[in-house]
Amino acid sequence: MEDSRQVVQAKSPAWPRALLASWTLLGVFKGRQIDATKPCMLCSPAGSNGDKLDEDAQAQRDKEMDENANLPVRDNITTEESLDSRCPVCLSLLWNADGMVVSDYTDAVPRWVNNRLVGSLSLLFVSLYLVCCVGTLGWYFYEFWGDLRQVTHFVSFLSYGGILLGVAWVCTASNVLQYVRRAPGNSCRWYNVLHADYIARRLRCLTGRKFRLPASMFLTLSILWAVVNVAFQVVSLVQFLNSGNLKPEKMSSNTTCPTVVPQTAEYAVFVFVKTFLGMVIAAIGLPIYAAFWHYVLVMRKGLTAELNLVLVFVKNNEGRVDWCRRRVVEIHREVSLLRRILVRLMPFIVATGVLGLTVHISWNYNVYSDSEHEKCQKNLAKDNLIINIFIFSEKFMVLFLPLLAVGGLNIDHIWQQFTYALSRLKNSDHEEFWDRLMHFTKELDPEHKDIDLTVVLAVVSLYLGRNLTGQQLDYTKSGA
């Protein structure tokens, strides 16, 4: 119970280069000094960061003042001497994996990465990704909308492009809002999830003296997967250019199959522009996509590690309801920030990804099993083989990376684990303390009920796949 007031301080180690590279892609570094110190709610200047529970805050503050009259309640000074005078909750917010207090981030990110030039270049990159996604989807709508024979192809691409667009939108919007609103890195805004300060707070709990790249396997494999997809894209582009599909007059020679669409010059232009945009999306978008989900995975690991540190804090401060409650509030706010993004992104991605896969599988069924034009269909399957593998590969990639990174449909499970662990710590010495803390923790995070689009869309897509006949099945005729 006795609070040992000695503070062991440490400096943050340098972040691994692979992390710096992948987060530069996401536009995390904008040349601002990283400030990972975040005062607890009572110590921070009132109203500065949109608190949710401000009603009890005043009452709690008064109580706190009586309890710890010797502790100054507000201090924003981050110099080393002031650390000793911080309240225990504030100090526990600065714990790293070894339980040392880390507030010095001068060595974490080198200047040549964290500067304004790099920041604006990454913003440019991320916006280019968004623009290309919108552009390609727009092209598809313009060309395929209302054409019943192209519905399979259209929906198939729409599901893939839509997912990429979702992530592009999150990255771009968060970057732009950080520039426009300039909210401090410790405020509770959803776009601050990609803020260097938020990231530094998460990484602190993953590191001790040394810093090994977290989730390095995931990053390596997903970047490799992205490179493979880009290679596929190049191969199918070459195949497409060699087949001479860009010249409309040649098309009449191989129209023995009734499924081939008559090609026009306008259509050839469409295919060309679309293929070009597709290349740019693959080359820029897929690495950013992989980096984004690696980042989500690292954030999830960081939050899990911090929840374990909270358990240690609660164990050390058994009986002090107010301190423990404040610590739980702090971590809950950090968890809900990431959750707020994922709760919108994940159902969309899973539903759309499942739709895309089902549509593509039904395309496979049509190509391989149609007996009407036996000879013709065989050629079709052979001609489309590379595109077929490529589409499977990219569709699996956009669906599985998020699922792996989040570890399910959302990150609620880490909060659940925390409440279980908390109730296991319970003992009869402080019956009332535990009851109040458990009650408070449960109240903080009521069960979330999100509409499950997944099942609905999967059924719809099966229906779509089975009931649309006479589709234009040859994807090679319209580029990759």
Ligand SMILES: [Zn+2]
């Ligand atoms: Zn404090």
Ligand SMILES: [Zn+2]
């Ligand atoms: Zn209550």
